[in-house]
Amino acid sequence: MYTEKVMKHFHNPANMGKIANPDGVGKVGNMACGDMMYMYIKVAKNKQGEDIIKDIKFQTFGCVAAIATSSVITELVKGKPLSDALKVNNTDIMQSLSGLPPIKVHCSVLATEALSDAIYDHYKRNKKPISKELKAKHEDIVRHNKMLEEQYKEYLDTQELE
């Protein structure tokens, strides 16, 4: 069902955990599909003065594919300028994993959403200009999350989410 690369990331995920004082957090997913991803980033400047992802960590509730895509996206973007990190799409993730079963492709999309929302959160916290594209993506994610949160409110209430 899964490629060797997927299983490798699943068994030994990279950058798994939480960052204590993150510069940005992205929370996406829903309990109905059984995936929830939290992406934490720490931002710093490189020699060229660009904002880069200095550190990134994830926490994921979900299937093998959800955990593997979370892990692989952190590897793909760690150390990269934020503008480059935002260009990483789900095709890049799929390629890095040598593919995913068709019904699990949405996990790779979820991983890009978690990252872009963490970057959005960072921009917002620091009152930095946010591109139209990123804003639209964020609004989509919020809309989607809200819809699902309402659907599964009762469950989420009992989970004491931060």
Added chain:
Amino acid sequence: MKKEQKRYYFDYAATTPVDKRVLKAMKPYFSDNFANPSSIHTPGMDASEAVESSRKIIANYLGATPSEIFFTSSATESNNWALKGIAATAKGDKKKIIISPIEHHCVLNTAKYLKKMGFEIVETPVDKEGIVDVEKLKELVDDKTLLVSIMHSNNEMGTIEPIKEIGKICDDKNVTFHTDAVQSYGKMPLNVNEMNVDLLTASSHKIYGPKGTAILYIRGGTQIEALLHGGGQESDKRSSTLNVPGIVGFRKATEICVKEMKKEWKKQSKLRDKITKYIKEKIPNSHLNGPALGKPRLCNNVNVRFDFIEGESLLMDLDSHGIAVSTSSACSSPKLEASHVLTALGISKGDAHGTIRITIGRFTSEKDVKYFLTTLEKSVTKLRVMSPLNTRNC
């Protein structure tokens, strides 16, 4: 993945290994006595004799007569036949079929098909342990009811249904009653007369027999249409060349189960309770699905859910340690939806995700269980560390 790893099988409800004694009984019927039991030459008659003696042994176990046992290719076929075959005899407005919401997909989807054909399908409710509400069912059975189909025991949860009571209701109201006894057959005594069932499904591969062989018991006098038309085998009710080695294997598997029934039930129930207690005591935020400890449950079934983690991840992590379990029922694993059985029991879709089914069997040892439990504990902990939902320390 380590190819040579020792395998620990905890998925006996999905299928079982063929017992070596069964395989031995089947062997002569592949290349030596391979004849078609419909042929009237000597080898054909020998094959026919093998089939008929098998029919007799299976009938004996069920308290039926041999002519009431029909061999089929699978439980799915038997369940399709029971529902469609009875539906085909419907007259007037007698078009109501009552099922439970926790039936196997082959009953649910056949019912769905019959709904499209104009039948009224009614689901009788189950409680949070999966037990059919007999009083409610009594209210539902009326003059328009053609058939009631309730499983003997549930494949995911191990819930044993009050089949005798349901049989009595159907008998009193003169309604045909079918039970899918796939998970119970061979594990406990089954008597079609005591249960008042008119149709009963059982399958060989769940009881250490080969795949591709099953039965439908049909009470003498029951009006039912054939599903397969052809050369007229099985009293013209189920045409197809009989699967002689499969049928002989099913017989041998039945004989062994009947002989070892009490011993196996005792041994497996003990292991089942050991697994249940260990999980409850050692793994926080875990919940037993289905009947509570001490209540009637199939001897080989534990169904448990763990908060904060997802079943597929747990299954795959256990798999990497050589352990085979199931997330719900094997047939529905590739789908993303939560198990229909769990949701019917009132468990939310979110909660249902962290569920695994652990089913033991004849060849499960104490040592296997010990390894399984310590590995399970480690896997759950590992996945919980990754989970954002795990805000508590566990």
